[in-house]
Amino acid sequence: MIHLDHVTKRYGKKFLANDDVSLCIEAGEIGVLLGPNGAGKSTLIKCICGLLRHEGSIELFGYENRSKEAKALLGYVPETPAVYPMLTVEEHMQFIAKAYRLEGWGERSLDLLIRFELDDKRHKLGKELSKGMQQKLSICAALLPEPKAVVFDEPYVGLDPHAIRELKALMVELRDSGCAVLVSTHMIDTMEQDWDTTHIMVNGRIAATRQRTDLVDGERLEDLFFSITEGRREAKS
Amino acid sequence: MEALVYLTATSIKNTLNELKNKPVLTAFYALLIVGVLGSATMTARLPTGSMGKLLPYPLETLCAGTFALILFMVISTALKGLDTGGSFFAMSDVNLLFVSPLSPTHILFYGMVRQAGMALFGGLAILAQIVNLQNFFGVGWSAAFSLFFGYALSMVAAQGLAVLLYSFSHGSPRRKMLVQGLGAALLLPLVVMGSAAIMEQGAWAVLGVLNSTYAYLIPIAGWTAGGLSAILAGRPLVGLGLFSLNLLLFVSTVILLGRHGRHYYEDVLVATETSAALREARKMGDPNDPALRRGGGIKGRGSGVQGWGASALMGRHLREAMRTNRFVVLDTYSFTILFIAAGMTFINSRSVPPIEALLFTFVATLYMQLSFMMVTGPIRELTHHYIFLIPDSPMQKLIYNNGFAALKALAESVLIYTVVGIMLRISPITLIAAILANTGFCIMLLGINVWGLRFFGATINRGLLMIIYLLIGVAAILPGLMGIMMLSMSNPGWGKTLVVPGLLLTVYELIAALLFAYLSRDVLHHTDLIQLTTGKAGRR
Structure with missing residues (x-):
């Protein structure tokens, strides 16, 4: 599971990007992180992935997030895909296999590449891929080590309909296999079907956390989001 | 560590393999190697002790x-x-x-x-x-x-x-x-x-x-x-x-x-x-170029964009420059050119007469400006859609789009030749001639810049573009320079102050600029939105 306990991230003295955030994504759960632009979602994700220093603690399945053990369990799909320009698709997978010390990874790699229609692009260099293909490769690379916790930051941007369908199916498979999945997205409707818990961030804080079971009849994730974010704005004014 | 060795080795191997498919890049590396080897051969043939006399220390x-x-x-x-x-x-x-x-x-x-x-x-x-x-x-x-x-x-x-x-x-x-x-x-x-x-x-x-x-x-x-x-x-x-x-x-x-x-x-x-x-923003011509957001927030100097119709393009360039550069039309490039020009003048002034030192600096400055201007400034505007959509004549839009760059060229010339003039103690009239000739050259470059789009299309490699424009720039100025040099030979008095050759060169450059502007009058109707590539963008 992904466990955040009183996480605060400051830039300099004045700017508070994340303010005392606590949340938990259990194993076998899809957590959605929602919030308007500038709410602090990407910063929080970078903290979880050990890319930013922070106050408070973040643990992945009981390991401190910057430890080797935690990293071996984590998959990260960044907001902007960036691949190595001079490595082919296949070499990216090989590199990940070496970096994560994976054995017998070939079949899984091929499966992922086929699912995301990259199998015929195995010998293309990273720089020859379109943005969407880079995003697909980024997803394949993150999932190759069979992580126990996966963090997706705006994973649907740039993907074609086939890849969106595959990714949604993969998220469900990951959940069903006991993986903790955290997805940050603005495309609320893409998560409407499969979410378990949603955390709505406003101004660096968790403004609300809801379970799917908390929804009243006919209420959608989008309705919940607007009731929290715009309801607060209306209350303020 | 094995993964990192793999990453490095594979990247190098693929880079070398790729050279097979990139003739321009291969030619560039070949030229570099030939340049180094050529220098080595020339140096080896020079008689010992004949060099190193240009400077006292x-x-x-x-x-x-x-x-x-x-x-x-x-x-x-x-x-x-x-x-x-x-x-x-x-x-x-x-x-x-x-x-x-x-x-x-x-x-x-x-x-x-x-x-x-x-x-x-x-x-x-x-x-x-x-x-x-x-x-x-x-x-x-x-x-x-x-x-x-x-x-x-x-x-x-x-x-x-x-x-x-x-x-x-x-x-x-x-x-x-x-x-x-x-x-x-x-x-x-x-x-x-x-x-x-x-x-x-x-x-x-x-x-x-x-x-x-x-x-x-x-x-x-x-x-x-x-x-x-x-x-x-x-x-x-x-x-x-x-x-x-x-x-x-x-x-x-x-x-x-x-x-x-x-x-x-x-x-x-x-x-x-x-x-x-x-x-990424520069490659894609993103109007929200982070370069313009440096430092965060709007700092002083008012706001708003002057101009109406096509002239709003120049107004926008000015507003962006006010936000980006402390000295508005003078940026880091301007001061880099100044620094190099002053250094060259300092070194040359010890070994050759002031007029010759001025000529050396003049040629070097032209070369640097040519390199800096070719793929920046006005051409970047053509990576945005606005210039194509503004309901005005293409010629007007091009003139206003290049107006800011012409102003910048004038300001740079004044700055550079004022400093160089003080260093060389050259008469103000000669310096004015140098400033005008230099500005005229930049205006001619702007004309070439846009005109080139007719031939090179909307997607072109930035490196290749620079080489092509360099050649066109040299070819365009060469007839004028040769003609003025021949006239100067038959009028030895001209060489003392360089005023007449400088003014003649300015006139030649402005005529050439007008010619290129005329030739590119409809270019906005004939070209697609430009996508400058750096060679790292993908070929699909």
Whole structure:
């Protein structure tokens, strides 16, 4: 599971990007992180992935997030895909296999590449891929080590309909296999079907956390989001 | 570590393989190698002792120049480091390496070794300058190689320093000020000694200060210049010892950051993200270019865009320039050209008459402006859709789009030739002629810039574009220059002040500019939205 306990991230003295955030994504759960632009979602994700220093603690399945053990369990799909320009698709997978010390990874790699229609692009260099293909490769690379916790930051941007369908199916498979999945997205409707818990961030804080079971009849994730974010704005004014 | 070795080796292998499919890039590397080898052959054939007479203190000048140049680069890197950290990782490293279970120390070592490789590659340009090094400073291959390695090591050490500084200051204004204060305190004695020496003994005395023991003790720049000086003086061991201090700084950085290795990721993340966003925005012609958002927020100087219809384009350029540059029309490029032009003038003024020195500077300035202007400024506007959609005549839109660049060229010419004129003590009328000829040349370049789109289409490699425009620029000015030179030969009096040739050249350039403008009058109707590629963009 992904466990955040009183996480605060400051830039300099004045700017508070994340303010005392606590949340938990259990194993076998899809957590959605929602919030308007500038709410602090990407910063929080970078903290979880050990890319930013922070106050408070973040643990992945009981390991401190910057430890080797935690990293071996984590998959990260960044907001902007960036691949190595001079490595082919296949070499990216090989590199990940070496970096994560994976054995017998070939079949899984091929499966992922086929699912995301990259199998015929195995010998293309990273720089020859379109943005969407880079995003697909980024997803394949993150999932190759069979992580126990996966963090997706705006994973649907740039993907074609086939890849969106595959990714949604993969998220469900990951959940069903006991993986903790955290997805940050603005495309609320893409998560409407499969979410378990949603955390709505406003101004660096968790403004609300809801379970799917908390929804009243006919209420959608989008309705919940607007009731929290715009309801607060209306209350303020 | 095996993964990092695999990553490096495979990237190098693929880069070499790719050369087979990139004739322009292969030709560029071939030219570089031919240039270096050609220089070597020429240098080997030069009679011993015939060179190095252009300057009174060639070796001291070389070491002082090295010191000044590297100090400038170290200060820039350090200041940038204080704000955003080191920038020797790519976003792919952040996304794939930083989150992997690989050792942060190994990753840091990989990043720095790659940076060293890039610095060595960049330093190859120094080897290509062997003939100039021989001409001006009377030094040969050993000096060129020493300079090459010294430069590469200093650039690596500077990046390490940038990360260390960011790691230490960590966004704290007080710590930043402390670092800046310490840096200033380190350089203050040099400024005081230099000023005193110039006042007492004249300008050349500054060489003594820049070659003093104190200067050589200053980290990175001093160690490199001191090492070079020692090697030139026949003390290679001392030289290598001083060079290796840069290496020591690099290794210490790796060890120090490696000890706190879990935390250095943030120290390189901001710079990496910023430079990646900048590269992407520039490549895509993004109107929200982060370069324009530097420093955050609107700072003074009013707001709003002047102009109506096509003239709003010029208004927008002006507003952006007011936000981006302290001196509006003068930017970093302007001051870089000024710095180089002043340096050339200083060196040439010791060996040739003022008018000849002015001519040398004039030609060099034209060359630099040609390189800087070709793929920047007005052509970038054509990467946005607005200029295509504004309901005005294409010619009007092009004129207003280029108006700001013409104004910038005039301001740069005034700045450069005022400084050069003071240095050479040349009559104001000659300087006005130089300013007009220089501005005219830039306006002609602007005409060529747009006209070229008719032939090269909307998607072209930036490097290739520069080479093509360079050739067109030279070809366009050559008939005028030749004609004026022939006229000057039959009128020997013209050469004394260069006023008449300068004015004639201006007239020629403006006529050529008008011709190119006329030829490109409908270019906006005939070209697609431009996509400048850097060679790194994908071919699908």
